[in-house]
Amino acid sequence: MEKDYLIRAITTNKEIRALAIRSTDLVNKAQKSHQTTPVATAALGRALTGGLLVANLLKSGSEISLTISGDGPLGRVVVNANYKGEVRGYVGNPNLDFMVNDAGKLDVGGAIGNGSLTIKKNLGLKEPYQGSIPLISGEIGDDLTYYFTKSEQTPSAVGLGVLVDKDLSVKASGGFLIQLLPDASEETISKLEENLSQVNSISSLIEDGVSPEGILEKLLEGFDFRVLAKADAQFKCKCDRNRVGALAASLGEDELKDILEKEGQVEIRCHFCGEYYRFSKEDMDAILSNKA
Numbered sequence: 125m126e127k128d129y130l131i132r133a134i135t136t137n138k139e140i141r142a143l144a145i146r147s148t149d150l151v152n153k154a155q156k157s158h159q160t161t162p163v164a165t166a167a168l169g170r171a172l173t174g175g176l177l178v179a180n181l182l183k184s185g186s187e188i189s190l191t192i193s194g195d196g197p198l199g200r201v202v203v204n205a206n207y208k209g210e211v212r213g214y215v216g217n218p219n220l221d222f223m224v225n226d227a228g229k230l231d232v233g234g235a236i237g238n239g240s241l242t243i244k245k246n247l248g249l250k251e252p253y254q255g256s257i258p259l260i261s262g263e264i265g266d267d268l269t270y271y272f273t274k275s276e277q278t279p280s281a282v283g284l285g286v287l288v289d290k291d292l293s294v295k296a297s298g299g300f301l302i303q304l305l306p307d308a309s310e311e312t313i314s315k316l317e318e319n320l321s322q323v324n325s326i327s328s329l330i331e332d333g334v335s336p337e338g339i340l341e342k343l344l345e346g347f348d349f350r351v352l353a354k355a356d357a358q359f360k361c362k363c364d365r366n367r368v369g370a371l372a373a374s375l376g377e378d379e380l381k382d383i384l385e386k387e388g389q390v391e392i393r394c395h396f397c398g399e400y401y402r403f404s405k406e407d408m409d410a411i412l413s414n415k416a
């Protein structure tokens with residue numbers, strides 16, 4: 125069976141860097157974890173896919189957080205991704221009603237609304253690097269394209285696509301990121317523009333079974349390229365029972381006592397993956413006495 129993975133390549137003339145990813149399974153897992161409706165699935169899936177592309181440009185050990193804050197009904201979209209191809213994320217309103225735009229497509233831009241996109245990079249330095257741009261369309265691919273061009277001064281093209289099936293599962297998901305390197309010639313730029321204009325739906329390519337390598341062959345048609353890195357991609361959270369238990373303990377004894385009396389247990393749901401953690405009075409006593 126095909127798996128989700130990402131590749132990063134460079135043209136042999138060293139003028140273009142290109143990444144492509146298949147993210148169908150990981151977006152499917154996110155859809156199931158958060159029970160998202162189609163427009164929320166499309167928004168979350170694009171953000172997860174884009175986050176992985178951004179994170180792959182970093183050095184090993186680094187991670188990014190991507191936050192889209194819009195005034196639309198979807199609320200915030202938050203994604204954490206790392207260099208290893210692990211990603212997690214959530215949207216403010218996973219139950220958003222079906223929304224389509226004039227073209228009959230899922231209206232991600234309308235669901236997100238106006239606002240900003242912020243990328244924080246934790247590079248292991250004291251201060252994380254942070255860049256922010258106003259949203260261009262809220263469609264996420266366009267916004268990331270603008271982010272790279274404006275905030276990192278790297279002319280780029282980002283394509284992201286998620287195809288949701290009738291049963292709400294994810295039929296296909298994927299993306300690409302193309303960047304011009306400083307020595308790119310006019311000839312390279314115009315050939316690349318021509319190639320880009322011929323790829324109109326990344327999710328249909330994935331649906332047709334085209335691999336990340338095959339996507340780059342289309343985008344880089346006429347150029348020789350070399351794949352520099354390949355990484356598995358997966359939806360994976362960092363939460364665990366110990367960490368969540370410590371978080372529960374930080375609610376304070378009065379509040380915990382109150383919750384335990386009313387509910388019989390303390391239940392905490394991880395925002396990022398939807399996992400529930402439940403603690404009985406005995407569990408909480410053990411956590412608190414360990415802490416003391």
Ligand SMILES: [Zn+2]
Pocket residue numbers: 361362363394395396397398399
């Ligand atoms: Zn989690």
